[in-house]
Amino acid sequence: MDFVSRWEPNARERLQQAAMELYSERGFDQTTVADIAARAGLTERTFFRYFPDKREVLFWGSGKLEELLVDGVTRAPDSTGPMDAVTAALEAVAPIFEERRDLVRQRHTLIVGHTELQERELIKLASLGSAITKALHRRGVPEPVARLTAETGVAVLRVAFEGWVQNPKPSAFVQHVREARESLRAIAAGRKPTRD
């Protein structure tokens, strides 16, 4: 019985939902793990089974994102150059953002308004860069081209993501990736951007 009563359906999702609500209502700093657990109808102990701290609730998706990006780079055809292998991987992660647009936008607003969370985001992006570099190595891309491609790919991801998340209307993430990729091609060729 004890075992059964401790099984909580969708505990992770309930905790995430509760955390996002409280961070938006009160602010990140004013919310405790106890508050989050109470809002989710769970115990603090359950919270710590899923997350090491209240900051990580906001970064639960970064492991999955990294896994999908690495997978995307790995699966690109042998004939594909490194930058286009990374671009294909960026396109493949579109569902991660599109399937939970409201949550992603709410999270983004929180992060840009909080230095400590922005710092954690930078660390996650650096981790993505390293994972992509390793995936490119496995495709036979030598250093320092692998590192430069991966870091540039992260820049493309950031710009595409910013465009998508700031768009008040739902839009295709893939379209933002393609625009950033084409913009990269133009600026790297030394072209001046045209004014609209």
Added chain:
Amino acid sequence: MDFVSRWEPNARERLQQAAMELYSERGFDQTTVADIAARAGLTERTFFRYFPDKREVLFWGSGKLEELLVDGVTRAPDSTGPMDAVTAALEAVAPIFEERRDLVRQRHTLIVGHTELQERELIKLASLGSAITKALHRRGVPEPVARLTAETGVAVLRVAFEGWVQNPKPSAFVQHVREARESLRAIAAGRKPTRD
């Protein structure tokens, strides 16, 4: 008299030197501000007149680097495209690294071996990216091209710096910047790197 006795010649440089020695000898975590001040023959109070904490001793140059980069982007001829304005700026900061090569290499070894310091480095690089973005805006480069160019420029800087700092022999920083710039041109055009 009191005023005169408190004036310490080259206090900042002596504190930096002492900190680098102690971090290398004992490790960053095992060194206190009191240790650094004692090694430099100064007081803790003097330390805190120059640095907010023992971590910032390692990042004293980042303000100057940012200033020079922004200046370099600003001074590039009007006809220069945004990526080449950033490249010119990266070339202009070569003396910052070349004039103190041993110190820069020692510092680099420390940072790559310490997570907390790597995180601080990421924050400083993000700040460089934002400063370069703003300098490009002032040249009339619209978003999101300005942000993409700046972030890509930071990737070029990182790769050029890695190549320079890991080179066991002194080499021209400008040469590493140019190689990374040409590599960026090739990968952004979709080319596969050639194997040596």
